[in-house]
Amino acid sequence: MQKAPLFTLLLAAALFGLSIYTVYQQYSTNAKISALEEKVAACSPAAPTKQEEAHEDEEHEYPLGEKMGKMLYFTHKAGLAGKYQNWELAAFYAHELEETAESIIEAKVVDEGVEVSKLVASVKDHIENLEKAAKEQNAVEFPKAYETLLRNCNNCHVSTGKQFIVITPLQKDIEGQQFKK
Ligand code: HEC
Structure with missing residues:
Protein backbone atom coordinates (compact mmCIF):
# COMPACT_ATOMS: atom_id res chain seq x y z
CA MET A 1 0.00 0.00 0.00
CA ALA A 47 13.29 42.03 -54.42
CA PRO A 48 10.34 44.46 -54.57
CA THR A 49 7.20 42.78 -55.81
CA LYS A 50 5.63 43.88 -59.09
CA GLN A 51 2.89 45.65 -57.14
CA GLU A 52 5.40 47.64 -55.08
CA GLU A 53 7.24 48.68 -58.25
CA ALA A 54 4.07 49.89 -59.93
CA HIS A 55 3.17 51.84 -56.81
CA GLU A 56 6.55 53.56 -56.75
CA ASP A 57 6.19 54.60 -60.39
CA GLU A 58 2.81 56.09 -59.65
CA GLU A 59 4.24 58.03 -56.75
CA HIS A 60 7.04 59.49 -58.84
CA GLU A 61 4.91 60.40 -61.81
CA TYR A 62 3.72 64.01 -61.87
CA PRO A 63 -0.10 64.20 -61.75
CA LEU A 64 -0.32 66.17 -65.00
CA GLY A 65 -3.82 64.92 -65.85
CA GLU A 66 -5.15 66.17 -62.51
CA LYS A 67 -3.52 69.58 -62.98
CA MET A 68 -4.95 69.80 -66.50
CA GLY A 69 -8.40 69.00 -65.10
CA LYS A 70 -7.95 71.91 -62.72
CA MET A 71 -6.87 74.15 -65.58
CA LEU A 72 -10.02 73.25 -67.50
CA TYR A 73 -12.18 73.93 -64.46
CA PHE A 74 -10.72 77.40 -63.91
CA THR A 75 -10.72 78.18 -67.64
CA HIS A 76 -14.43 77.40 -67.88
CA LYS A 77 -15.30 79.40 -64.77
CA ALA A 78 -13.24 82.40 -65.90
CA GLY A 79 -14.90 82.26 -69.32
CA LEU A 80 -18.37 82.05 -67.82
CA ALA A 81 -17.79 84.93 -65.42
CA GLY A 82 -16.38 87.00 -68.30
CA LYS A 83 -19.42 86.21 -70.45
CA TYR A 84 -21.59 87.88 -67.78
CA GLN A 85 -19.05 90.69 -67.35
CA ASN A 86 -18.67 89.64 -63.73
CA TRP A 87 -15.12 91.00 -63.79
CA GLU A 88 -14.15 90.40 -60.20
CA LEU A 89 -15.04 86.72 -60.52
CA ALA A 90 -13.42 86.44 -63.96
CA ALA A 91 -10.17 87.93 -62.61
CA PHE A 92 -10.30 85.57 -59.64
CA TYR A 93 -10.51 82.47 -61.83
CA ALA A 94 -7.98 83.75 -64.35
CA HIS A 95 -5.62 84.13 -61.40
CA GLU A 96 -6.37 80.59 -60.14
CA LEU A 97 -5.63 79.35 -63.63
CA GLU A 98 -2.34 81.22 -63.68
CA GLU A 99 -1.34 79.67 -60.35
CA THR A 100 -2.15 76.18 -61.58
CA ALA A 101 -0.09 76.77 -64.73
CA GLU A 102 2.77 78.10 -62.58
CA SER A 103 2.76 74.97 -60.43
CA ILE A 104 3.16 72.85 -63.58
CA ILE A 105 5.95 75.14 -64.81
CA GLU A 106 7.80 74.94 -61.49
CA ALA A 107 7.61 71.13 -61.44
CA LYS A 108 9.80 71.01 -64.58
CA VAL A 109 7.86 68.12 -66.04
CA VAL A 110 9.41 66.19 -68.90
CA ASP A 111 7.16 63.39 -70.08
CA GLU A 112 8.57 60.87 -72.56
CA GLY A 113 10.99 63.49 -73.87
CA VAL A 114 8.32 66.20 -74.15
CA GLU A 115 9.17 69.34 -72.19
CA VAL A 116 5.70 69.80 -70.75
CA SER A 117 6.58 72.60 -68.31
CA LYS A 118 8.29 74.66 -71.01
CA LEU A 119 5.26 74.29 -73.25
CA VAL A 120 2.94 75.37 -70.43
CA ALA A 121 5.22 78.38 -69.81
CA SER A 122 4.59 79.40 -73.41
CA VAL A 123 0.83 79.76 -72.75
CA LYS A 124 1.30 81.74 -69.53
CA ASP A 125 1.25 85.05 -71.44
CA HIS A 126 -2.20 84.20 -72.75
CA ILE A 127 -3.45 83.49 -69.24
CA GLU A 128 -2.01 86.79 -68.07
CA ASN A 129 -3.76 88.58 -70.92
CA LEU A 130 -7.04 87.07 -69.78
CA GLU A 131 -6.50 88.24 -66.22
CA LYS A 132 -5.50 91.70 -67.44
CA ALA A 133 -8.64 92.02 -69.59
CA ALA A 134 -10.79 91.01 -66.60
CA LYS A 135 -9.08 93.47 -64.28
CA GLU A 136 -9.48 96.24 -66.84
CA GLN A 137 -13.12 95.20 -67.32
CA ASN A 138 -12.48 95.09 -71.03
CA ALA A 139 -15.46 93.44 -72.70
CA VAL A 140 -13.74 93.55 -76.09
CA GLU A 141 -10.36 92.12 -75.12
CA PHE A 142 -11.63 89.45 -72.72
CA PRO A 143 -13.39 87.22 -75.29
CA LYS A 144 -10.40 87.59 -77.63
CA ALA A 145 -7.95 86.59 -74.90
CA TYR A 146 -10.20 83.68 -73.99
CA GLU A 147 -10.35 82.41 -77.55
CA THR A 148 -6.59 82.74 -77.99
CA LEU A 149 -6.01 80.84 -74.77
CA LEU A 150 -8.23 77.93 -75.75
CA ARG A 151 -6.51 77.74 -79.12
CA ASN A 152 -3.16 77.51 -77.35
CA CYS A 153 -4.39 74.82 -74.95
CA ASN A 154 -5.48 72.78 -77.96
CA ASN A 155 -2.29 73.47 -79.93
CA CYS A 156 -0.31 71.97 -77.09
CA HIS A 157 -2.58 68.95 -76.95
CA VAL A 158 -1.84 68.44 -80.65
CA SER A 159 1.92 68.82 -80.21
CA THR A 160 1.97 66.40 -77.25
CA GLY A 161 0.01 63.75 -79.14
CA LYS A 162 -3.17 64.45 -77.15
CA GLN A 163 -5.02 65.94 -80.14
CA PHE A 164 -8.15 64.10 -79.01
CA ILE A 165 -8.41 66.45 -75.99
CA VAL A 166 -10.19 69.44 -77.49
CA ILE A 167 -11.27 72.30 -75.25
CA THR A 168 -14.31 74.29 -76.39
CA PRO A 169 -15.96 77.32 -74.78
CA LEU A 170 -18.63 76.42 -72.24
CA GLN A 171 -22.11 76.77 -73.76
CA LYS A 172 -24.16 76.39 -70.61
CA ASP A 173 -23.91 77.76 -67.08
CA ILE A 174 -22.41 75.62 -64.36
CA GLU A 175 -25.13 74.69 -61.86
CA GLY A 176 -24.63 75.49 -58.20
CA GLN A 177 -22.69 78.72 -58.51
CA GLN A 178 -23.70 82.21 -59.48
CA PHE A 179 -21.85 83.66 -62.45
CA LYS A 180 -24.21 86.51 -63.36
CA LYS A 181 -23.56 89.56 -61.30
C1 HEC B 1 2.24 70.88 -72.46
C2 HEC B 1 1.26 71.50 -73.28
C3 HEC B 1 -0.12 71.63 -72.72
C4 HEC B 1 -0.79 72.80 -72.50
C5 HEC B 1 -0.26 74.21 -72.70
C6 HEC B 1 -2.09 72.44 -72.06
N1 HEC B 1 -2.23 71.08 -71.98
FE1 HEC B 1 -3.84 70.07 -71.33
N2 HEC B 1 -2.84 68.33 -71.50
C7 HEC B 1 -1.56 68.19 -71.94
C8 HEC B 1 -1.16 66.81 -71.84
C9 HEC B 1 0.19 66.22 -72.22
C10 HEC B 1 -2.28 66.12 -71.32
C11 HEC B 1 -2.39 64.62 -70.99
C12 HEC B 1 -2.04 64.43 -69.54
C13 HEC B 1 -2.00 62.99 -69.14
O1 HEC B 1 -1.34 62.21 -69.80
O2 HEC B 1 -2.63 62.67 -68.11
C14 HEC B 1 -3.33 67.11 -71.15
C15 HEC B 1 -4.57 66.81 -70.67
C16 HEC B 1 -5.60 67.72 -70.55
C17 HEC B 1 -6.93 67.40 -70.13
C18 HEC B 1 -7.45 66.02 -69.81
C19 HEC B 1 -7.44 65.80 -68.31
C20 HEC B 1 -8.82 65.90 -67.70
O3 HEC B 1 -8.88 66.20 -66.50
O4 HEC B 1 -9.82 65.68 -68.39
C21 HEC B 1 -7.64 68.57 -70.10
C22 HEC B 1 -9.09 68.76 -69.75
C23 HEC B 1 -6.72 69.63 -70.46
N3 HEC B 1 -5.48 69.07 -70.74
C24 HEC B 1 -7.05 70.96 -70.49
C25 HEC B 1 -6.16 71.99 -70.79
C26 HEC B 1 -6.49 73.40 -70.78
C27 HEC B 1 -7.85 73.97 -70.43
C28 HEC B 1 -5.37 74.07 -71.13
C29 HEC B 1 -5.17 75.53 -71.30
C30 HEC B 1 -5.58 76.42 -70.26
C31 HEC B 1 -4.35 73.07 -71.37
N4 HEC B 1 -4.85 71.82 -71.15
C32 HEC B 1 -3.07 73.36 -71.76
C33 HEC B 1 -0.75 69.18 -72.42
C34 HEC B 1 -1.03 70.54 -72.37
Whole structure:
Protein backbone atom coordinates (compact mmCIF):
# COMPACT_ATOMS: atom_id res chain seq x y z
CA MET A 1 0.00 0.00 0.00
CA GLN A 2 2.84 2.38 0.70
CA LYS A 3 4.76 1.63 -2.46
CA ALA A 4 1.97 2.70 -4.77
CA PRO A 5 1.96 6.43 -3.84
CA LEU A 6 5.76 6.53 -4.06
CA PHE A 7 5.62 4.96 -7.50
CA THR A 8 2.90 7.40 -8.63
CA LEU A 9 4.97 10.25 -7.29
CA LEU A 10 8.04 9.09 -9.20
CA LEU A 11 6.03 8.61 -12.35
CA ALA A 12 4.52 12.07 -12.01
CA ALA A 13 7.98 13.57 -11.48
CA ALA A 14 9.31 11.75 -14.55
CA LEU A 15 6.40 12.93 -16.69
CA PHE A 16 6.86 16.47 -15.47
CA GLY A 17 10.53 16.35 -16.34
CA LEU A 18 9.75 15.00 -19.77
CA SER A 19 7.24 17.68 -20.54
CA ILE A 20 9.66 20.42 -19.47
CA TYR A 21 12.27 18.86 -21.75
CA THR A 22 9.83 18.71 -24.67
CA VAL A 23 8.89 22.35 -24.24
CA TYR A 24 12.56 23.30 -24.10
CA GLN A 25 13.31 21.27 -27.23
CA GLN A 26 10.45 22.93 -29.07
CA TYR A 27 11.65 26.36 -27.98
CA SER A 28 15.26 25.83 -29.01
CA THR A 29 14.22 24.38 -32.39
CA ASN A 30 12.04 27.42 -33.05
CA ALA A 31 14.91 29.71 -32.10
CA LYS A 32 17.21 27.87 -34.50
CA ILE A 33 14.67 28.09 -37.31
CA SER A 34 14.15 31.81 -36.91
CA ALA A 35 17.92 32.40 -36.74
CA LEU A 36 18.25 30.47 -39.99
CA GLU A 37 15.40 32.42 -41.55
CA GLU A 38 17.09 35.68 -40.62
CA LYS A 39 20.33 34.52 -42.23
CA VAL A 40 18.53 33.58 -45.44
CA ALA A 41 16.75 36.93 -45.51
CA ALA A 42 20.05 38.78 -45.03
CA CYS A 43 21.69 36.86 -47.88
CA SER A 44 18.99 37.62 -50.46
CA PRO A 45 17.65 41.16 -50.11
CA ALA A 46 13.96 40.85 -50.87
CA ALA A 47 13.29 42.03 -54.42
CA PRO A 48 10.34 44.46 -54.57
CA THR A 49 7.20 42.78 -55.81
CA LYS A 50 5.63 43.88 -59.09
CA GLN A 51 2.89 45.65 -57.14
CA GLU A 52 5.40 47.64 -55.08
CA GLU A 53 7.24 48.68 -58.25
CA ALA A 54 4.07 49.89 -59.93
CA HIS A 55 3.17 51.84 -56.81
CA GLU A 56 6.55 53.56 -56.75
CA ASP A 57 6.19 54.60 -60.39
CA GLU A 58 2.81 56.09 -59.65
CA GLU A 59 4.24 58.03 -56.75
CA HIS A 60 7.04 59.49 -58.84
CA GLU A 61 4.91 60.40 -61.81
CA TYR A 62 3.72 64.01 -61.87
CA PRO A 63 -0.10 64.20 -61.75
CA LEU A 64 -0.32 66.17 -65.00
CA GLY A 65 -3.82 64.92 -65.85
CA GLU A 66 -5.15 66.17 -62.51
CA LYS A 67 -3.52 69.58 -62.98
CA MET A 68 -4.95 69.80 -66.50
CA GLY A 69 -8.40 69.00 -65.10
CA LYS A 70 -7.95 71.91 -62.72
CA MET A 71 -6.87 74.15 -65.58
CA LEU A 72 -10.02 73.25 -67.50
CA TYR A 73 -12.18 73.93 -64.46
CA PHE A 74 -10.72 77.40 -63.91
CA THR A 75 -10.72 78.18 -67.64
CA HIS A 76 -14.43 77.40 -67.88
CA LYS A 77 -15.30 79.40 -64.77
CA ALA A 78 -13.24 82.40 -65.90
CA GLY A 79 -14.90 82.26 -69.32
CA LEU A 80 -18.37 82.05 -67.82
CA ALA A 81 -17.79 84.93 -65.42
CA GLY A 82 -16.38 87.00 -68.30
CA LYS A 83 -19.42 86.21 -70.45
CA TYR A 84 -21.59 87.88 -67.78
CA GLN A 85 -19.05 90.69 -67.35
CA ASN A 86 -18.67 89.64 -63.73
CA TRP A 87 -15.12 91.00 -63.79
CA GLU A 88 -14.15 90.40 -60.20
CA LEU A 89 -15.04 86.72 -60.52
CA ALA A 90 -13.42 86.44 -63.96
CA ALA A 91 -10.17 87.93 -62.61
CA PHE A 92 -10.30 85.57 -59.64
CA TYR A 93 -10.51 82.47 -61.83
CA ALA A 94 -7.98 83.75 -64.35
CA HIS A 95 -5.62 84.13 -61.40
CA GLU A 96 -6.37 80.59 -60.14
CA LEU A 97 -5.63 79.35 -63.63
CA GLU A 98 -2.34 81.22 -63.68
CA GLU A 99 -1.34 79.67 -60.35
CA THR A 100 -2.15 76.18 -61.58
CA ALA A 101 -0.09 76.77 -64.73
CA GLU A 102 2.77 78.10 -62.58
CA SER A 103 2.76 74.97 -60.43
CA ILE A 104 3.16 72.85 -63.58
CA ILE A 105 5.95 75.14 -64.81
CA GLU A 106 7.80 74.94 -61.49
CA ALA A 107 7.61 71.13 -61.44
CA LYS A 108 9.80 71.01 -64.58
CA VAL A 109 7.86 68.12 -66.04
CA VAL A 110 9.41 66.19 -68.90
CA ASP A 111 7.16 63.39 -70.08
CA GLU A 112 8.57 60.87 -72.56
CA GLY A 113 10.99 63.49 -73.87
CA VAL A 114 8.32 66.20 -74.15
CA GLU A 115 9.17 69.34 -72.19
CA VAL A 116 5.70 69.80 -70.75
CA SER A 117 6.58 72.60 -68.31
CA LYS A 118 8.29 74.66 -71.01
CA LEU A 119 5.26 74.29 -73.25
CA VAL A 120 2.94 75.37 -70.43
CA ALA A 121 5.22 78.38 -69.81
CA SER A 122 4.59 79.40 -73.41
CA VAL A 123 0.83 79.76 -72.75
CA LYS A 124 1.30 81.74 -69.53
CA ASP A 125 1.25 85.05 -71.44
CA HIS A 126 -2.20 84.20 -72.75
CA ILE A 127 -3.45 83.49 -69.24
CA GLU A 128 -2.01 86.79 -68.07
CA ASN A 129 -3.76 88.58 -70.92
CA LEU A 130 -7.04 87.07 -69.78
CA GLU A 131 -6.50 88.24 -66.22
CA LYS A 132 -5.50 91.70 -67.44
CA ALA A 133 -8.64 92.02 -69.59
CA ALA A 134 -10.79 91.01 -66.60
CA LYS A 135 -9.08 93.47 -64.28
CA GLU A 136 -9.48 96.24 -66.84
CA GLN A 137 -13.12 95.20 -67.32
CA ASN A 138 -12.48 95.09 -71.03
CA ALA A 139 -15.46 93.44 -72.70
CA VAL A 140 -13.74 93.55 -76.09
CA GLU A 141 -10.36 92.12 -75.12
CA PHE A 142 -11.63 89.45 -72.72
CA PRO A 143 -13.39 87.22 -75.29
CA LYS A 144 -10.40 87.59 -77.63
CA ALA A 145 -7.95 86.59 -74.90
CA TYR A 146 -10.20 83.68 -73.99
CA GLU A 147 -10.35 82.41 -77.55
CA THR A 148 -6.59 82.74 -77.99
CA LEU A 149 -6.01 80.84 -74.77
CA LEU A 150 -8.23 77.93 -75.75
CA ARG A 151 -6.51 77.74 -79.12
CA ASN A 152 -3.16 77.51 -77.35
CA CYS A 153 -4.39 74.82 -74.95
CA ASN A 154 -5.48 72.78 -77.96
CA ASN A 155 -2.29 73.47 -79.93
CA CYS A 156 -0.31 71.97 -77.09
CA HIS A 157 -2.58 68.95 -76.95
CA VAL A 158 -1.84 68.44 -80.65
CA SER A 159 1.92 68.82 -80.21
CA THR A 160 1.97 66.40 -77.25
CA GLY A 161 0.01 63.75 -79.14
CA LYS A 162 -3.17 64.45 -77.15
CA GLN A 163 -5.02 65.94 -80.14
CA PHE A 164 -8.15 64.10 -79.01
CA ILE A 165 -8.41 66.45 -75.99
CA VAL A 166 -10.19 69.44 -77.49
CA ILE A 167 -11.27 72.30 -75.25
CA THR A 168 -14.31 74.29 -76.39
CA PRO A 169 -15.96 77.32 -74.78
CA LEU A 170 -18.63 76.42 -72.24
CA GLN A 171 -22.11 76.77 -73.76
CA LYS A 172 -24.16 76.39 -70.61
CA ASP A 173 -23.91 77.76 -67.08
CA ILE A 174 -22.41 75.62 -64.36
CA GLU A 175 -25.13 74.69 -61.86
CA GLY A 176 -24.63 75.49 -58.20
CA GLN A 177 -22.69 78.72 -58.51
CA GLN A 178 -23.70 82.21 -59.48
CA PHE A 179 -21.85 83.66 -62.45
CA LYS A 180 -24.21 86.51 -63.36
CA LYS A 181 -23.56 89.56 -61.30
C1 HEC B 1 2.24 70.88 -72.46
C2 HEC B 1 1.26 71.50 -73.28
C3 HEC B 1 -0.12 71.63 -72.72
C4 HEC B 1 -0.79 72.80 -72.50
C5 HEC B 1 -0.26 74.21 -72.70
C6 HEC B 1 -2.09 72.44 -72.06
N1 HEC B 1 -2.23 71.08 -71.98
FE1 HEC B 1 -3.84 70.07 -71.33
N2 HEC B 1 -2.84 68.33 -71.50
C7 HEC B 1 -1.56 68.19 -71.94
C8 HEC B 1 -1.16 66.81 -71.84
C9 HEC B 1 0.19 66.22 -72.22
C10 HEC B 1 -2.28 66.12 -71.32
C11 HEC B 1 -2.39 64.62 -70.99
C12 HEC B 1 -2.04 64.43 -69.54
C13 HEC B 1 -2.00 62.99 -69.14
O1 HEC B 1 -1.34 62.21 -69.80
O2 HEC B 1 -2.63 62.67 -68.11
C14 HEC B 1 -3.33 67.11 -71.15
C15 HEC B 1 -4.57 66.81 -70.67
C16 HEC B 1 -5.60 67.72 -70.55
C17 HEC B 1 -6.93 67.40 -70.13
C18 HEC B 1 -7.45 66.02 -69.81
C19 HEC B 1 -7.44 65.80 -68.31
C20 HEC B 1 -8.82 65.90 -67.70
O3 HEC B 1 -8.88 66.20 -66.50
O4 HEC B 1 -9.82 65.68 -68.39
C21 HEC B 1 -7.64 68.57 -70.10
C22 HEC B 1 -9.09 68.76 -69.75
C23 HEC B 1 -6.72 69.63 -70.46
N3 HEC B 1 -5.48 69.07 -70.74
C24 HEC B 1 -7.05 70.96 -70.49
C25 HEC B 1 -6.16 71.99 -70.79
C26 HEC B 1 -6.49 73.40 -70.78
C27 HEC B 1 -7.85 73.97 -70.43
C28 HEC B 1 -5.37 74.07 -71.13
C29 HEC B 1 -5.17 75.53 -71.30
C30 HEC B 1 -5.58 76.42 -70.26
C31 HEC B 1 -4.35 73.07 -71.37
N4 HEC B 1 -4.85 71.82 -71.15
C32 HEC B 1 -3.07 73.36 -71.76
C33 HEC B 1 -0.75 69.18 -72.42
C34 HEC B 1 -1.03 70.54 -72.37
